[in-house]
Amino acid sequence: MDEPVLKGKHALVTGAGRGIGRACAIALAQAGAAVAIAARSRPELETLAAEIKSLGVRTLVCPCDVTDREQVERMASAAIADFGTLEILVNNAGSAKSVAFLDHPDEIWHQMLAVNLTSTYYVTKAIAPAMVKQRNGRIINVASTASHVGARYVAAYTAAKHGVLGLTRALAVELVGHGITVNAVCPGYVDTPLTQIAVANIAKVTGRSIEEARRMLEQKSPQGRLITAAEVAAAVVFLARDSSFGINGQAINIDGGAVQT
Numbered sequence: 001m002d003e004p005v006l007k008g009k010h011a012l013v014t015g016a017g018r019g020i021g022r023a024c025a026i027a028l029a030q031a032g033a034a035v036a037i038a039a040r041s042r043p044e045l046e047t048l049a050a051e052i053k054s055l056g057v058r059t060l061v062c063p064c065d066v067t068d069r070e071q072v073e074r075m076a077s078a079a080i081a082d083f084g085t086l087e088i089l090v091n092n093a094g095s096a097k098s099v100a101f102l103d104h105p106d107e108i109w110h111q112m113l114a115v116n117l118t119s120t121y122y123v124t125k126a127i128a129p130a131m132v133k134q135r136n137g138r139i140i141n142v143a144s145t146a147s148h149v150g151a152r153y154v155a156a157y158t159a160a161k162h163g164v165l166g167l168t169r170a171l172a173v174e175l176v177g178h179g180i181t182v183n184a185v186c187p188g189y190v191d192t193p194l195t196q197i198a199v200a201n202i203a204k205v206t207g208r209s210i211e212e213a214r215r216m217l218e219q220k221s222p223q224g225r226l227i228t229a230a231e232v233a234a235a236v237v238f239l240a241r242d243s244s245f246g247i248n249g250q251a252i253n254i255d256g257g258a259v260q261t
């Protein structure tokens, strides 16, 4: 039987408690990597850790609010000290709030930039030196189709996700000499708790049923469906492989063909 493709690698996934981050952590573990899992809620992480251990790989539970620089630095040091090294970073933690721009509270602007963009900067800054030291790294940012195109009522989220793609491209060029690649995956609507909240909001605001509201999001894709978290995770594992070293500074859309850029 072939060796698992990520055997011997060590990964850190932020926002691993549920949704896309959880799927990434499981897929990386299935591919043989040891996985450190970070999110705010310890109980969700403990449940996931038990699942990862049952796959026969090591895991570390790292409770951390990625918007807090000190917590991020502590979490990164603890993960690197425990694993000895980290070759794969998945910056997945994020959140989306929907508000019409003319009513936009400044607080939501700052929250969206903090959780989606500044967190990616903090975590990458804390982990990159270890990758530079070993001249080996795969940084994979979970961006969005909102990194490419604008949409109504999500100005702050869209600005933040455009920023994540900008950071991805800048670091891809700056860190390339250290054996590190930096790429983004850009999902369309994915069937996760975040999207379930969006569906509930649409139903509330429009007076439609939950099923109708979900159908509206499904119709944003030419495939007429939501993407699964496992599909996003499969692209993350692909980018994490040694054999993907030539792929750098790219944004891979996973949206059924909705956005073609």
Ligand code: NAD
Pocket: 014, 015, 016, 017, 018, 019, 020, 021, 038, 039, 040, 041, 064, 065, 066, 067, 092, 093, 094, 095, 096, 115, 116, 142, 143, 144, 145, 186, 187, 188, 189, 190, 191, 192, 193, 194, 195
């Ligand atoms: P989710 O809400 O289901 O899960 C988000 C995870 O991030 C949770 O584990 C949560 O605890 C964690 N998180 C949030 N804020 C955090 C913080 N301050 N510190 C640490 N962890 C934090 O969301 P999801 O749908 O799985 O989204 C994951 C990523 O994918 C986000 O970056 C999101 O923007 C992006 N994305 C999602 C979709 C979608 O349709 N669901 C589409 C495109 C991009």
